[in-house]
Amino acid sequence: MATKKSYHHGDLRKKLLATALEIISEHGLEKVSMRGLGHRIGVSRTAPYRHFADKSALLCAIAEQGHQKLTAVLKKANQQLSDDPLTRLTNTGIGYVEFAVANPVHYRIMFGNEILENKRTSELVNAAETSFNELLYAVKACQEEKLIKPINPYIIANTLWSLTHGISMLLIDGQIQSANAFRGMPAMLQPGIEAGKIDVRKIFEYKSDILFTGLMADS
Amino acid sequence: MATKKSYHHGDLRKKLLATALEIISEHGLEKVSMRGLGHRIGVSRTAPYRHFADKSALLCAIAEQGHQKLTAVLKKANQQLSDDPLTRLTNTGIGYVEFAVANPVHYRIMFGNEILENKRTSELVNAAETSFNELLYAVKACQEEKLIKPINPYIIANTLWSLTHGISMLLIDGQIQSANAFRGMPAMLQPGIEAGKIDVRKIFEYKSDILFTGLMADS
DNA sequence: TTTTTAAAGTTGACCCCGTCAACATTGTGT
DNA sequence: ACACAATGTTGACGGGGTCAACTTTAAAAA
Numbered sequence: 001m002a003t004k005k006s007y008h009h010g011d012l013r014k015k016l017l018a019t020a021l022e023i024i025s026e027h028g029l030e031k032v033s034m035r036g037l038g039h040r041i042g043v044s045r046t047a048p049y050r051h052f053a054d055k056s057a058l059l060c061a062i063a064e065q066g067h068q069k070l071t072a073v074l075k076k077a078n079q080q081l082s083d084d085p086l087t088r089l090t091n092t093g094i095g096y097v098e099f100a101v102a103n104p105v106h107y108r109i110m111f112g113n114e115i116l117e118n119k120r121t122s123e124l125v126n127a128a129e130t131s132f133n134e135l136l137y138a139v140k141a142c143q144e145e146k147l148i149k150p151i152n153p154y155i156i157a158n159t160l161w162s163l164t165h166g167i168s169m170l171l172i173d174g175q176i177q178s179a180n181a182f183r184g185m186p187a188m189l190q191p192g193i194e195a196g197k198i199d200v201r202k203i204f205e206y207k208s209d210i211l212f213t214g215l216m217a218d219s
Numbered sequence: 220m221a222t223k224k225s226y227h228h229g230d231l232r233k234k235l236l237a238t239a240l241e242i243i244s245e246h247g248l249e250k251v252s253m254r255g256l257g258h259r260i261g262v263s264r265t266a267p268y269r270h271f272a273d274k275s276a277l278l279c280a281i282a283e284q285g286h287q288k289l290t291a292v293l294k295k296a297n298q299q300l301s302d303d304p305l306t307r308l309t310n311t312g313i314g315y316v317e318f319a320v321a322n323p324v325h326y327r328i329m330f331g332n333e334i335l336e337n338k339r340t341s342e343l344v345n346a347a348e349t350s351f352n353e354l355l356y357a358v359k360a361c362q363e364e365k366l367i368k369p370i371n372p373y374i375i376a377n378t379l380w381s382l383t384h385g386i387s388m389l390l391i392d393g394q395i396q397s398a399n400a401f402r403g404m405p406a407m408l409q410p411g412i413e414a415g416k417i418d419v420r421k422i423f424e425y426k427s428d429i430l431f432t433g434l435m436a437d438s
Numbered sequence: 439t440t441t442t443t444a445a446a447g448t449t450g451a452c453c454c455c456g457t458c459a460a461c462a463t464t465g466t467g468t
Numbered sequence: 469a470c471a472c473a474a475t476g477t478t479g480a481c482g483g484g485g486t487c488a489a490c491t492t493t494a495a496a497a498a
Contacts (some may be wrong), residue, residue: 006464007478008422009475012417012475012476033454033455033456034455034456034457035454035455036454036455037454038476043359043395043476043477044476044478045291045455045477045478046457046475046476046477046478047475047477048474049456049457049458050475050476051475054456054457055455055456055457062371063237079458092274100460109294110334112331112332113248113327113331113332113333114332116247116249145389147436147437148434148436149400149429149434149435149436150315150436151429154430155425155429156434157384158385158389159382159429159430161385162381162382162384162385163378163381163382163385165381165384165385165388166377166380166381166384166385167381167383170377181351200393208379208485210368210370210374210375210430211429211433211434212433212434212435213431213435214431214433214435215367215368215375215430215431215433216233216366216368216431216432216433217365217366217367217368217369218366218368228446228447231447233444241457246496251483251488253484253485254483254485255483255484256482257447260449261447262447263447263448263449264448264449264484265447265448265485265487266446266447266448268486268494269446269447270446270486273485273486274484274485274486331486348488
C-alpha cells in the first residue's frame, strides 16, 4: 500500500468521484460540496479544486462516467448478434431502463438540471452523444432488415429515448405518480412494485409494445 | 394605490413568486435565493420566510402554479367538443408541449430535480395529479368511442406523457442533442428550428404518428 | 373603543458553500 | 543537484439557508 500520510494523496481525483457518489446516495445530491468532499476525504477544503475546475466540472465527470457505463450496457445488447435486430433494439431499451434503475445517482445527474447547459464539459457532451449513437445504431440495424418503418432513424431513436426516459423517471423518483402510472398493468407486475422487485423487462415490453404496434384501434 | 412605504408589504407572497420567476428567466434557477428575493423586492432578507417555510416550499408553489396553468391548457383542448376525441387527445399533447415551450421556467421546476421528492408540498402533489388526470381523461374519451386500443388508460397516458415530455425536454434545453434529434425531419421543420420559430404542432404530429400507427413495418 | 392577539417584517447570529490568492511541499525530468 | 509543475494548504471574501428574538401593525375580541 502507498504511504498513508504523504503530502500528496495519490489518487484524489478518483477518490473525489467515488466519495461524491457515496454522499449522493447517502444524503442526496444537494449535500455534495467541494469543501465537504475534501473534509470527508481528509484533505483540505480546496484540494478538490486541483482536480476539478469547479463543482460543475465534478458533476460533469460523474455524468460522463454514467454515459460511459450506459454506452457499455447498450453496446452489449447491440452485440448479441445471435438475436435478431428487433430483439437487440428491445434489449437496448431494457438495458437502458435497467441502467437507470441500477444507477439512479448517475442517471439523475446525467439527465437532471444540476449541470447548467452552458457549463457542460465537451467530454460530457461527447459521452452523451456516444451513448445516444448506440441506440441509433440499434434502430438503423432494424431498418436495414426492414423490420421497422423507414422513418428517419434519429426521430425513432429519440422517440424511443423519450419512452425509456419516461419509464426511468417513473421508476427512479415518483415524479409522475407511480401509483397511477402502474395501475392496471398486468397483475404480475403489481406486487413487485411494492416489494421493490420490479421486472423492468416486463414493464418495458408492455410499454414499447404500444409504440411498436401502434395505438390505433384495429378497425 | 396602497401606501407604498407601509411596514407591511401588502402582497408579498405574490410578489415573491413573480420575482422568483423573473430572476429565473433572467439569470437561471440557481440564482434564486430567499435572501436575494427579499433584497430585490426591497424587504428584509428573512421576510420571505413569513410566506414560505423554506426555499423548497417556494419552488413547490411555483411548480404548483405551473401545474394549474397546464391543467387549464389541457382542459381547454379537452372541452372542444366540436373535435372528435382523437383530435382532442392530439391537441392535448400539442397543448402540453406548447405549454412547456411557452413556460420553460415553470416546466423545468415542475419536472426538474430541484424539489426534493420528500419535500413536495401536498398542494403540489395534488396539482400534479390533476394535470395528469386531464391527459387521462382525453385517453379515456378515445377509448369510449373505441378509437384507440382498450389497453389500460393509465399506461397509455403515461406513454403519451413520456413522449410529450421527451419532446419538451428536447425543445426546452438541448439535453438530447437537438441537432441529431431533428435531423431528417420534414424539410419544412428544419429552418424553423434555427430561426426559433418551431412548429410544435408539426413536430408533435410527426412523432405521435409513430406512436399511433406503430413502428412495425407493414409486412 | 380599547385591548389582545396574531400576522408580517426586522436585525443578529451561526454555520455551510464556492472560489480566488498566496504560500508550502514534493515528485520529476534535465 | 536543481528548477518546474503538480498537488495541497491556509486565509479571506461574498453569498446563502435558516433559527431566534424583537418590532410594528392589522385584525379580532372585549
